[in-house]
Amino acid sequence: MNLILVTFIILLAFTSYYFGRKKALVIQSSQRLTALPKFYGYYLAAWCAAPALIIFALWSVFEPSIVKTFILQDYTDQNLTKNELQLIYTKVKALAAGTYTGNITNFLDESANKYIQLKGIANSAKVAIILAILIFSLSFAYRSVQKNDRMREPVEIFLKWVLFVASLGAVLVTIGIVFSLLFEAIRFFQAVKIFDFIFGTHWYPAKTFVRDGQPDPELMKDAFGAVPLFAGTFFIAFIAMCVAIPIGLLSGIYLSEYAGRGVRKYAKPIIEILAGIPTVVYGFFAALTVGPFVKEIGNAMGLEVSAESALAAGAVMGVMIIPFISSLSDDVMTAVPQNLRDGSYAMGATKSETVKKVIFPAALPGIVGSILLAVSRAIGETMIVVMASGLAANLTMNPLESTSTITAQIVVILIGDQQFGDPKTQSAFALGISLFIVTLFLNVIALSVVKKYREKYE
Amino acid sequence: MNSFKKNLLKKRYNAERRFQWYGKIAIGLALSFLAVFLFQIFSKGYSAFQKTWIVTEVHYDKELLLIDAESPSKDDLENADYYDVAYKAMTSLDPGLPEEEDRQLIQMVSYKYEAEVKDLLLKNPDYLGKIVPIKLTASDDVDQVHKGNYPRDIPEENRRVNDYQLQIYDMLNERGDILSEFNISFFTSPDSREAELAGIASSFMGTVFSILVCLAFSFPVAVLAAIYLEEFAPKNKFTDFIEVNINNLAAVPSIVFGLLGLGVLLAVFNLPRSTPLVGGITLSLMTLPTIIIAARASLKAVPPSIREAALAMGASNMQTTMHHTVPLSMPGTLSGTIIGLAQALGETAPLILIGMVAFVNTIPGTPVDPAASLPVQIYIWSESAERGFVEKVSACIMVLLAFLILMNLAAQIVRHKFEKKWS
Numbered sequence: 001m002n003l004i005l006v007t008f009i010i011l012l013a014f015t016s017y018y019f020g021r022k023k024a025l026v027i028q029s030s031q032r033l034t035a036l037p038k039f040y041g042y043y044l045a046a047w048c049a050a051p052a053l054i055i056f057a058l059w060s061v062f063e064p065s066i067v068k069t070f071i072l073q074d075y076t077d078q079n080l081t082k083n084e085l086q087l088i089y090t091k092v093k094a095l096a097a098g099t100y101t102g103n104i105t106n107f108l109d110e111s112a113n114k115y116i117q118l119k120g121i122a123n124s125a126k127v128a129i130i131l132a133i134l135i136f137s138l139s140f141a142y143r144s145v146q147k148n149d150r151m152r153e154p155v156e157i158f159l160k161w162v163l164f165v166a167s168l169g170a171v172l173v174t175i176g177i178v179f180s181l182l183f184e185a186i187r188f189f190q191a192v193k194i195f196d197f198i199f200g201t202h203w204y205p206a207k208t209f210v211r212d213g214q215p216d217p218e219l220m221k222d223a224f225g226a227v228p229l230f231a232g233t234f235f236i237a238f239i240a241m242c243v244a245i246p247i248g249l250l251s252g253i254y255l256s257e258y259a260g261r262g263v264r265k266y267a268k269p270i271i272e273i274l275a276g277i278p279t280v281v282y283g284f285f286a287a288l289t290v291g292p293f294v295k296e297i298g299n300a301m302g303l304e305v306s307a308e309s310a311l312a313a314g315a316v317m318g319v320m321i322i323p324f325i326s327s328l329s330d331d332v333m334t335a336v337p338q339n340l341r342d343g344s345y346a347m348g349a350t351k352s353e354t355v356k357k358v359i360f361p362a363a364l365p366g367i368v369g370s371i372l373l374a375v376s377r378a379i380g381e382t383m384i385v386v387m388a389s390g391l392a393a394n395l396t397m398n399p400l401e402s403t404s405t406i407t408a409q410i411v412v413i414l415i416g417d418q419q420f421g422d423p424k425t426q427s428a429f430a431l432g433i434s435l436f437i438v439t440l441f442l443n444v445i446a447l448s449v450v451k452k453y454r455e456k457y458e
Numbered sequence: 459m460n461s462f463k464k465n466l467l468k469k470r471y472n473a474e475r476r477f478q479w480y481g482k483i484a485i486g487l488a489l490s491f492l493a494v495f496l497f498q499i500f501s502k503g504y505s506a507f508q509k510t511w512i513v514t515e516v517h518y519d520k521e522l523l524l525i526d527a528e529s530p531s532k533d534d535l536e537n538a539d540y541y542d543v544a545y546k547a548m549t550s551l552d553p554g555l556p557e558e559e560d561r562q563l564i565q566m567v568s569y570k571y572e573a574e575v576k577d578l579l580l581k582n583p584d585y586l587g588k589i590v591p592i593k594l595t596a597s598d599d600v601d602q603v604h605k606g607n608y609p610r611d612i613p614e615e616n617r618r619v620n621d622y623q624l625q626i627y628d629m630l631n632e633r634g635d636i637l638s639e640f641n642i643s644f645f646t647s648p649d650s651r652e653a654e655l656a657g658i659a660s661s662f663m664g665t666v667f668s669i670l671v672c673l674a675f676s677f678p679v680a681v682l683a684a685i686y687l688e689e690f691a692p693k694n695k696f697t698d699f700i701e702v703n704i705n706n707l708a709a710v711p712s713i714v715f716g717l718l719g720l721g722v723l724l725a726v727f728n729l730p731r732s733t734p735l736v737g738g739i740t741l742s743l744m745t746l747p748t749i750i751i752a753a754r755a756s757l758k759a760v761p762p763s764i765r766e767a768a769l770a771m772g773a774s775n776m777q778t779t780m781h782h783t784v785p786l787s788m789p790g791t792l793s794g795t796i797i798g799l800a801q802a803l804g805e806t807a808p809l810i811l812i813g814m815v816a817f818v819n820t821i822p823g824t825p826v827d828p829a830a831s832l833p834v835q836i837y838i839w840s841e842s843a844e845r846g847f848v849e850k851v852s853a854c855i856m857v858l859l860a861f862l863i864l865m866n867l868a869a870q871i872v873r874h875k876f877e878k879k880w881s
Contacts, residue, residue: 152774156774156775156776159776160686160690160776162682163682163683163685163686163690164686164690166678166679166680166682166683166686167682167683167686167687167691167700168700169679169680169683169746170683170700170703170704170707170746170747170750171699171700171703173707173718173743173746174703174706174707176718176722176743177710177714177715177717177718180717180718180720180721180722181714181717181718181721183721184721246484247484247487247488248484248488249484250480250481250483250484250485251481251484251485251488253481254478254480254481254482254484254485255481255485258478258481267485267489270489270492271485271488271489271492273492274488274491274492276800276801276804276862276866277495277804277859277862278803278804278805278806278833278836278858278862279804279806279807280804280806280833280834280836280837281499281804281833281836281855281858281859283837283840284836284840284851284855285495285498285499287840288840288848289498319488319491319495322488322491323488326488350470350471350473350474351474351477352473352474352476352477352478353470353473353474355477356477373709376709376711377709377711379711380710380711380712380713380714381711382711382712382713382806382807383806383807383837386807386837387837387840407711407713407807410713410716410717410811411713411807411810411811414716414717414720414810414811415810415811415815416815428717429717429721432713432714432717435711435713435714436710436711436714439709439710439711439714440706440710443705443706443709443710444702444706446709447702447705447706447709
């Protein structure tokens with residue numbers, strides 16, 4: 001139904017384009033055109049499609065909730081909670097669609113009939129309104145075409161609006177992220193105190209079986225302490241940075257200050273391949289090769305090492321992050337003005353002294369920015385941890401044991417079928433929002449630092 | 459120069475040399491990581507492109523097939539009972555084996571061997587009543603033994619292939635009845651629980667559909683947004699806000715987009731779970747900022763003289779942009795788009811959250827059929843315990859990397875071939 005309507009509108013818009021252009025050619029025989037003939041076509045097509053499609057979209061967004069209010073009006077005198085009302089509405093919808101399998105009460109049957117009726121009314125009303133709008137806007141537009149009004153400006157203003165709306169897309173995505181996370185997280189924090197979540201030291205969401213439709217508050221209190229996850233996340237990120245910072249920074253310095261043109265031309269893109277390899281591939285590598293390797297070495301030294309150690313996951317993650325640091329720090333050091341170098345050489349400093357005492361301090365803000373971006377990347381990294389570093393949330397600072405992270409827990413909780421409304425599912429969104437806040441914070445700082453740095457030297 | 463100064467100079471020069479070596483070592487380490495990594499994947503994965511067959515003889519006995527008709531039709535052949543014929547074909551390898559031990563022989567071929575026996579007859583109806591040689595897919599344990607990936611010297615109780623099966627295998631191998639051929643079915647068959655039958659066709663199609671959906675959603679919006687921000691947006695707080703937004707979005711962890719897909723696309727809009735449609739839309743939200751940033755950079759690179767010339771000829775701002783600036787910026791935009799898509803191609807976590815991790819043993823035909831994608835397939839297989847899946851994972855990684863290399867090459871070619879050099 002909806003598809004037919006949209007197709008109809010779009011086809012009509014195409015037709016009106018050709019119609020408008022033709023009309024312009026007719027006008028041309030008697031008077032001077034105000035714009036190229038195709039603008040007459042665009043004008044008609046835009047007036048045809050835009051209002052109808054906007055109304056259609058608004059209607060589709062609001063129709064379900066209006067129908068729902070009408071249906072649930074009959075139940076207001078029964079003193080039902082929000083959840084029960086929702087359940088009734090789901091039943092009514094299922095009954096109307098013919099997929100309901102429970103027992104049917106008279107009341108429910110009545111509601112279902114009313115639902116079908118309302119839907120029918122809504123559908124015909126929608127078609128009628130949209131047809132009316134099409135007729136109205138097309139006749140309006142056609143009159144302007146006939147009068148040979150200015151055609152190019154309105155079309156261009158319309159196009160500009162389309163461009164503007166597209167640029168809101170990115171904002172919409174951000175709003176979508178924040179709201180979808182907040183919506184579920186707030187419901188989670190109604191069941192679990194935010195204090196217990198942030199400061200609790202025991203994470204074991206599988207423990208929260210639901211009894212009599214209500215989760216046991218005592219168990220809930222003890223199951224959702226996120227401290228082990230926060231600790232694990234930062235711990236693994238720390239290990240990754242221990243690998244990535246020295247190698248990345250030294251490679252960056254070498255590439256920008258020492259390497260000849262040939263080396264730089266080939267070595268830089270080859271190192272950047274490391275960042276282009278999908279993370280799931282690193283995860284496989286960490287789980288199958290690095291994990292057992294670390295375990296073997298540990299056992300040879302008489303240490304007890306878990307096969308899924310934080311060390312293996314962190315080290316592999318570090319390798320993945322090397323190019324982020326090396327390329328960015330190479331870029332910022334190359335951007336340091338040559339006269340700083342020349343000044344240092346003129347004082348008799350060697351190249352390494354120049355790097356350490358002049359270029360590095362000058363480039364420090366940019367380098368810090370690149371490291372912060374890399375940290376945010378490490379914190380948000382998922383697949384390596386899921387595959388290589390265990391899923392049990394241990395609160396440990398031993399790199400040879402297995403730990404879990406925020407991202408890994410989100411995957412563990414949400415893999416397979418999810419039930420919305422279950423505190424366990426909601427906890428994933430609470431974890432998601434903490435992840436979002438932390439990475440956002442790091443990104444904002446990093447980006448502003450890098451931006452300030454750029455302004456300084458460009 | 460006194461000796462103190464000489465010593466100091468020597469020290470400083472040594473420090474200089476050391477520092478250079480640190481840099482060289484760091485680059486060497488980074489490159490060797492890459493080399494070790496690729497070597498591991500290739501050395502483990504190349505054998506998955508070979509498939510092991512066991513050759514035996516099958517007697518299409520009409521009585522065992524329960525075919526009564528004198529000249530059976532296609533339907534008769536279709537409905538015949540192949541169990542006994544297939545069973546005999548395998549047990550004839552060692553006629554001396556007591557009946558209660560026959561599972562050991564049957565287990566040496568894939569569980570679909572009956573279907574393979576059937577397919578051969580359906581393809582060649584004139585084999586009916588004859589004894590003909592047939593190739594059967596070896597089970598993944600035998601396959602691994604043949605490829606030398608399976609240790610033979612560990613105690614029998616720890617092995618999935620017992621001594622008797624090894625003995626039969628050696629006999630067949632000596633006779634030349636174990637064949638190794640290029641593994642076409644790895645590319646043409648969907649996922650399976652059995653390593654010897656599993657292929658990447660379903661996940662490959664899932665990836666292709668997701669990427670197309672992603673392209674269809676992200677490319678138009680991103681290009682329009684970039685045009686607005688670069689050519690028309692007034693310099694004000696709101697434009698700055700949009701810009702900051704885009705830059706931050708580019709650094710949001712991918713799993714958060716998965717949560718968005720789950721919480722909005724599945725829960726609110728009720729789109730079908732586990733499908734490339736939802737996966738593609740989720741990925742498109744992720745690639746949106748990447749493409750916007752690339753498109754803006756390439757719009758910025760178009761020299762102002764082009765715009766000025768167009769404006770001087772009487773073109774409006776919109777005409778200047780649409781007829782001149784945008785077409786000239788397209789090579790850069792397109793190569794940025796391909797790179798963004800290549801990133802999306804490797805994403806796993808968001809797809810897992812929207813359910814594309816389900817076991818799918820059919821090849822999806824449309825974007826609304828359930829499917830996996832190549833990276834998710836890597837994840838699924840790597841969680842499997844069977845030894846045969848290790849090489850499958852490595853082979854799947856090789857296919858994925860090949861895909862990525864192709865896309866990056868395409869981006870390079872678009873950039874270098876079509877981009878105009880100003881200056």
